[in-house]
Each structure stands twice: as C-alpha cells, then as structure tokens.
Amino acid sequence: MNVSDPIHQLIHSLERERAKDFWERVKRFKAQEVERRKAGEAREKKQLEYIRAAGIKPGTIEKEQEEDSRTLKSYLEKTRPPLISRRPMSAEDAKHTTLWTAKLGGLGGLIPPTSGFYLPPDPSEVLPTDPSKIKIKDVSNGPGSGWWAQGHVPVPPVDVVFAFTPGQSARYTFTAAFAFHGFLILVADDGTFTHKDAGVTLDFSLNAFQFIDRGWKSFPRPIDREGDNIKEFDNFDKPLVNFSDTQDFREGEPVVVTARIEISASASGSGSHAEINFADGDANFIQPLYLWVSPPP
Numbered sequence: 001m002n003v004s005d006p007i008h009q010l011i012h013s014l015e016r017e018r019a020k021d022f023w024e025r026v027k028r029f030k031a032q033e034v035e036r037r038k039a040g041e042a043r044e045k046k047q048l049e050y051i052r053a054a055g056i057k058p059g060t061i062e063k064e065q066e067e068d069s070r071t072l073k074s075y076l077e078k079t080r081p082p083l084i085s086r087r088p089m090s091a092e093d094a095k096h097t098t099l100w101t102a103k104l105g106g107l108g109g110l111i112p113p114t115s116g117f118y119l120p121p122d123p124s125e126v127l128p129t130d131p132s133k134i135k136i137k138d139v140s141n142g143p144g145s146g147w148w149a150q151g152h153v154p155v156p157p158v159d160v161v162f163a164f165t166p167g168q169s170a171r172y173t174f175t176a177a178f179a180f181h182g183f184l185i186l187v188a189d190d191g192t193f194t195h196k197d198a199g200v201t202l203d204f205s206l207n208a209f210q211f212i213d214r215g216w217k218s219f220p221r222p223i224d225r226e227g228d229n230i231k232e233f234d235n236f237d238k239p240l241v242n243f244s245d246t247q248d249f250r251e252g253e254p255v256v257v258t259a260r261i262e263i264s265a266s267a268s269g270s271g272s273h274a275e276i277n278f279a280d281g282d283a284n285f286i287q288p289l290y291l292w293v294s295p296p297p
Contacts, residue, residue, distance in 0.1 A: 007163050007254050011115060012128070014209060014256060015159060019119045019126045026121070026153055068271025072141075072187055076273065079233045083183040084281035089237060093179045096239040097289055100177070108173075108294030114163045116288070119156040131160050134286040137182075137279040138265040142196060142272035157262040162291035169251040170295055175244040176206060176259045177289040182278035185233045186225060188269065196269030199226030200276040203262040208247045210255045217245050223263075223276065240289070257291055 101110065116131030138155045166172065180202075188196040202223035208214040223236060249255050265274035278286050 007165075007256075008115075008128075010209075010254060011161050011163065011256055012126070014213075014258070015117045015119070015128075015161075016126045018159065018258075019117075020123075022119050022154075022156060023123055029153060065270035068189075068269075072271045072273055075187060075231075076185070079185060083185075083233065083235065083277070084284070086235070086281070086283045088283040089181060089239065093239045093287065093289075096179075097177070100240055101290075104292065108292050109164070109296040111162045111164050111291040111293055111297070113288040113290070114161050117159040117161070119159065121153070121156050131288050134158050134160070134261065134288070135279040135284075136261065136263060136286065137275070137277040138200075138263050139275045139277075140198075140265040140267040140273070142188075142198070142267035142269040142274075152266075155263055157260050158286075160259045160261070160288045162257045162259070163254060164257075164291075164293060164297040165254050166249045166251050166297055168295065169249070171246060171248050172255075173244060173246045173294050174206075174208070174257055175242050175292040176257070177240060177242050177292065178204075178259070179287040179289060180222065180236060180238040180241060180278070182236045182276065182284045182286070183234065184223065184225065184236060184277075185273060185275040186227065186230050187271070187273040188228050188230045188267070189271070195228070196267075196272040197226065197228050198230060198267045198272045198274040199265070200274050201225075201264045202276065203260075203264075204243055205260045205262075206243055206245050207258045207260070208245065208249075208255060209258070210247075210249050210253055214247055216260070219243050255297075259288065261286060 104110075113131040115128035116134065117126060117128055118136075120126060136155065136158055140152060160176075162174075162176070184200055186198045186200065188198040200223060201221055203218065203221055205216045205218045207216045222238070222241065243259065263276050263278070265276050267274040278284050
C-alpha cells in the first residue's frame, strides 16, 4: 500500500488510532489481571481447605491433574494433525463466490479489499499487509484446579479495509463477504476435584468512515462455544458469509469501510484446552472476498 496516496494516508491514520485503542485495552487488561489473580488464588485456597476437611489428601488432586495433562497430550496428538493437513477448499470458495456475484446482476459495485492490518500487540509501527488470506489463531491451556480463570492477553484484532468514493449523495448498503476455514478444539471434562472450563469465540464487526467514524456494528458471533463437561473438535468451513450495514454518504468524499475480526480462546483447569485456529496448514485461513456496495459507487 502506497501511503503517499491520500486515501491510503487516511487508512493508515485510522489504523494507527485504532491500534492505540487496542493498546489501551491491553494495558487495562494487564492491570486488572493482577487483582483477578489475587481473588482467584484466594478462592482456590478456600476450596482446597474444604477438600482437606473432607479427608482428601492434596496428593490425590495433584495425581488427577497429572493424569488429565497426559490424557490431553494424547488427545491433541491424535486430533490436531488431520485438522491441519486437511484438503484446502479454494475451488469451493470460488464456485460460491461466482454464483453469488452472478445473482447480483450488476445491481451494485464490487470493491476488492484495499489492505489488511494485524494490529501490533504493543506500541510500534502499524503496517499494512496483503489481505488475501488472514492467518490468525488463539490457544489456551488451563493450569491448576480451575477454581479461578486465568486470563491471557487478547489476540490483536485483524482489520480488513475497503475504500471507495461515492458518485452520488445517497443512502448506501454495503456488504462484506468473507470465507472462513479453520478448526476448533475444546477439552474441559470437569474432574472430581477440579472446576474446568473451555471456550472459544469469533467476533466480526464493521465500521464506516466518511469525515467521522460511524461506529462499530457488531454481528452475532459466527463462533461462540463454551462448556465444562466438553470434549470436541470440529472444522469450521464457511465459503461465503455476508455482513451488511447501511449508511448515508456524501458524493465525492472517500469512504473507508473496516471489517474487524477478533478471536479468543480461554481454558481453566489442568488438562483443559481451548483452540480456535485459522492459521496452521494450507487449508486454514480467513479470506476477504469483496465489499458489495449499492447503489454503485
């Protein structure tokens, strides 16, 4: 992306400000984590006192946790390799995209993605990347008994940016189309003396900018799974998913539409595991396809 171009300068400026917002969010998370840890450790200590009062030896709990960790290791060694090495679905994606765009019948304009941004995890330069395939994942393994949830720093969001200049002042509908190919692994299997949990989420939102940010529009989560007695793995293959919004735009002034993807995996308790993976292997990625705009820009 040539940041000397006025529209690209605008995009770069927007993303730098959004990165600052994310860094502030991480800063708050780290500050709050100290207090969460203290409160969680106090709860865990109290729970262990109850267990000892019931005549159960601490060594019994440690033995169970060690066995849970060995079971998890064996489970992941069997389940992860096929999910990573599975066949890519590029041909199916192309077919769905062709059929859907044919149905539009020239009713709007198709805008390819202009650039992508993996927001840096800490203050540094925000640089654009090739938006053709997004590689992103989050993995969490739960320690201890699980009587308190140990958080981890949020995975930086990925922003995919589309830009166009309206040819008339009007109310515009814009639809971002994406292909999702990845996999999930959730293992908790709550034990006798532990309190385990595993969950994964995927959030998608849109934000339009012309003169000012119009604000993020969130959509129902494409992925939202959680459980304590859970042990499952699954592919997540969606060759064409659409997300739409409507805004009033003025003629002749650049519009920047940003699609934001955020993922999270959380697990508590030894032997638990949460993974949401759109990164490993050739078959797992998120692909921005286009932005459909009506009326045509």
